[in-house]
Amino acid sequence: MTDTTNDFSWLSPSGDFAFGFSKLPNSSNLFLLAIWYAKIPSTIVWHANDGIPVPQGSSVKITTDKGLVLSEPSGIDLWSTSADLTDGGEVSYGFLYDTGNIVLKGSNDNETVWQSFDHPTDTLLPSQQLKVEVKVNSWLSQTNFTKGRFQLHLIPDGNLVLNTRDLTTGFAYGAYYTSGTNENPEIAGQRLVYNESGYMFILRRNGSRQDLLPPYKVESTKDNYHRATLSFDGVLTWYSVPKASISEGCAIGLGIFIYHKRKLRAFDEGQRQPLKEYSNVHRFSYQELYEATNGFKEELGRGAFGVVYKGMVSGGGPPICVAVKKLDRMSGDTNKEFKTEVNVTGQPHHKNLVQVVGFCKEDDQRLLVYEYMSNDEHQNVRISDFGLAKLLALNQTHTNTGIRGTKGYVAPEWFRHKPVTVKVDVYSYGVLLLEIICCRKSICMELIEEEGAILTDWAFDCYQSNRLDVLVNDDREALNDMLRLKRLVLVALWCIQEDPSLRPTMRTITQMLDGLVEVPINPPPSSISITTQNYIS
Numbered sequence: 001m002t003d004t005t006n007d008f009s010w011l012s013p014s015g016d017f018a019f020g021f022s023k024l025p026n027s028s029n030l031f032l033l034a035i036w037y038a039k040i041p042s043t044i045v046w047h048a049n050d051g052i053p054v055p056q057g058s059s060v061k062i063t064t065d066k067g068l069v070l071s072e073p074s075g076i077d078l079w080s081t082s083a084d085l086t087d088g089g090e091v092s093y094g095f096l097y098d099t100g101n102i103v104l105k106g107s108n109d110n111e112t113v114w115q116s117f118d119h120p121t122d123t124l125l126p127s128q129q130l131k132v133e134v135k136v137n138s139w140l141s142q143t144n145f146t147k148g149r150f151q152l153h154l155i156p157d158g159n160l161v162l163n164t165r166d167l168t169t170g171f172a173y174g175a176y177y178t179s180g181t182n183e184n185p186e187i188a189g190q191r192l193v194y195n196e197s198g199y200m201f202i203l204r205r206n207g208s209r210q211d212l213l214p215p216y217k218v219e220s221t222k223d224n225y226h227r228a229t230l231s232f233d234g235v236l237t238w239y240s241v242p243k244a245s246i247s248e249g250c251a252i253g254l255g256i257f258i259y260h261k262r263k264l265r266a267f268d269e270g271q272r273q274p275l276k277e278y279s280n281v282h283r284f285s286y287q288e289l290y291e292a293t294n295g296f297k298e299e300l301g302r303g304a305f306g307v308v309y310k311g312m313v314s315g316g317g318p319p320i321c322v323a324v325k326k327l328d329r330m331s332g333d334t335n336k337e338f339k340t341e342v343n344v345t346g347q348p349h350h351k352n353l354v355q356v357v358g359f360c361k362e363d364d365q366r367l368l369v370y371e372y373m374s375n376d377e378h379q380n381v382r383i384s385d386f387g388l389a390k391l392l393a394l395n396q397t398h399t400n401t402g403i404r405g406t407k408g409y410v411a412p413e414w415f416r417h418k419p420v421t422v423k424v425d426v427y428s429y430g431v432l433l434l435e436i437i438c439c440r441k442s443i444c445m446e447l448i449e450e451e452g453a454i455l456t457d458w459a460f461d462c463y464q465s466n467r468l469d470v471l472v473n474d475d476r477e478a479l480n481d482m483l484r485l486k487r488l489v490l491v492a493l494w495c496i497q498e499d500p501s502l503r504p505t506m507r508t509i510t511q512m513l514d515g516l517v518e519v520p521i522n523p524p525p526s527s528i529s530i531t532t533q534n535y536i537s
C-alpha cells in the first residue's frame with residue numbers, strides 16, 4: 001500500500017488514534033510520520049525517522065521484507081523497520097490498535113514481528129511496557145522532535161532512572177531520579193508497566209509491584225485519554241483528559257484542552273530507597289584523571305575548594321570534555337561526607353547546576369569530575385560548589401582569613417564566629433538568584449547612600465510592599481509571568497535567611513524552582529544589612 005502525504009491517515013477501529021503524516025505546525029510543507037490522537041491533531045505519541053520531518057510528497061508503505069518503509073518523493077527510502085523485525089520476520093500486514101500501538105504481523109497470523117510500543121519516542125500509553133534498556137527520549141524542544149537531553153529507562157541493575165545525556169555523543173550523565181528498585185538482585189525491577197487501567201508501576205523479578213506514583217485514583221481509561229510524556233525540559237508528566245471534553249473542544253475549534261497534570265516527584269524523601277554507594281556517577285582512578293587532564297596541565301580556574309582543570313574522558317562512547325576539580329583542605333575523616341556529596345551532587349538536575357559525572361578517591365586525593373560547559377555553549381550561569389562547604393576542614397572555617405569568595409555573596413555566619421555549614425552555599429545561591437532576577441550586582445556602590453544599595457535588603461522591602469515591578473525595573477517579560485517571578489523572589493528570600501536552618505536545602509530549591517513543591521510565603525526579614533555594611537567598609 002502506498003500513500004502520499006495529502007491528508008493520508010490511518011485510523012484505529014474506534015477512531016481514537018491516527019497513523020500517517022502529521023503536518024508540522026509552523027511549516028507548510030514538512031511532515032512527520034507519526035501516531036497521534038485522531039481527535040487532538042497535534043498530540044503526537046510516537047514518530048518515525050528519529051523525529052526528522054519529511055517533505056510533501058513523501059510516502060509510506062508496508063513491504064514483506066522491510067515492514068514499514070518511509071520514502072522521500074523521489075522514491076529513496078529514508079527509514080524502515082527492517083533492522084528491528086524479529087528473527088526471520090516476514091511481514092504480511094499491519095494493524096493500528098485502539099491503544100495507539102502499530103503492530104506488524106508475520107505470515108503466521110498471531111506472530112508480532114514489530115510494534116511501535118517496543119520503540120517508544122517521548123510518550124508511553126496505557127498497556128505499553130518498557131523492557132530493560134529501552135529508552136524513552138524527550139524531544140529536543142517543543143518543535144523539534146529529534147532526541148533531546150533527557151531519557152527514561154530501566155537500567156540492567158533494575159533501577160528506573162531519569163538522566164540527562166550529551167546531545168552530540170549520547171553519553172549518559174548521572175541520574176536525577178532513581179526508583180531505588182535495584183537494592184536486591186532477586187527482586188530487582190525488570191519491566192516498567194503502564195497497565196490498561198492507567199496505573200504505572202515497576203514489575204519486579206518476583207512479580208511484586210512498586211508503584212511509581214503515590215496511590216491516587218486513576219480515571220477510567222475507557223472514558224479518558226491517558227499518556228505519560230517525558231517533556232523536552234526533562235519532567236515526566238502523566239496526563240489524562242476526558243474523551244467527552246475532546247469532542248466538545250473539537251466542536252469549538254497539543255489545542256485548547258486542559259490536562260490534569262501529575263508530575264513525578266523526584267527526590268521525594270519519604271519514598272526514596274537508600275542510595276547505593278556511588279550509584280550514579282563513574283569512579284575514576286587517579287591515573288585516569290592524570291591522563292585525562294594531560295598531567296593537570298590546563299587550569300580552568302580556582303574555586304573555593306580547589307583548582308579546576310580541563311580534561312577529556314571517555315564514558316564508553318566518544319570522549320567528552322570535562323572539568324576536573326582537585327579538592328584541597330580536606331580534613332582527615334571526610335570519606336563519608338565525600339561519598340554523600342558525590343551522590344547528592346550527582347543527583348539533582350537543574351539547568352543552572354553543573355552535573356557531577358564522576359569522582360576519584362585514592363589515598364588522600366579527592367577529585368570531582370563535572371560536565372564541562374564552555375561559555376559559547378551555555379549562556380546560563382552555572383553553579384557547582386554547592387554542598388562542598390562541609391568538606392572543608394573545620395578549623396579553616398572559623399576565621400575571616402579563611403573566607404574565600406566574592407564580596408556580597410558571603411553568608412553572615414562567616415563574620416560571626418558561628419558554625420559554618422553547607423547552608424553558606426545556599427545563602428550565596430540566593431544572592432546570585434536575586435542578581436539574576438534583578439539584573440544588578442548584589443552591592444551597588446553608586447547607590448551606597450540610598451536604600452537600594454544592598455540588594456538583599458532591597459529585595460525584601462520590595463517583596464514586603466508588593467512592588468516586584470520595581471525589583472525587575474518594569475521588565476515586561478518578567479511582569480507578564482508574575483506567579484513565576486514571585487516564586488523566584490520567594491525562593492531567593494528563603495535562601496538568604498539569617499538563620500541557616502531556615503534556608504532550604506539545594507535539593508528543595510531545585511524542586512521549588514521547578515514548581516514541584518510549594519514555596520512558603522512570608523519569609524522573615526533577613527536583618528543582615530549591618531553585617532554587610534560592615535563588610536563593605
Ligand SMILES: *[C@@H]1O[C@H](CO)[C@@H](O)[C@H](O)[C@H]1NC(C)=O
Pocket residue numbers: 053140144145146
Ligand atoms: C532539530 O535539531 C537538530 C539538532 O540541532 C537539527 O539538526 C535539525 O535540523 C532540527 N530540526 C528541525 C526540524 O528544526
Ligand SMILES: *[C@@H]1O[C@H](CO)[C@@H](O)[C@H](O)[C@H]1NC(C)=O
Pocket residue numbers: 195196197198199209
Ligand atoms: C492496573 O494496576 C492497578 C494497580 O496495581 C490494578 O488495580 C488494576 O487492576 C490493573 N489493571 C489491569 C487491567 O490489570
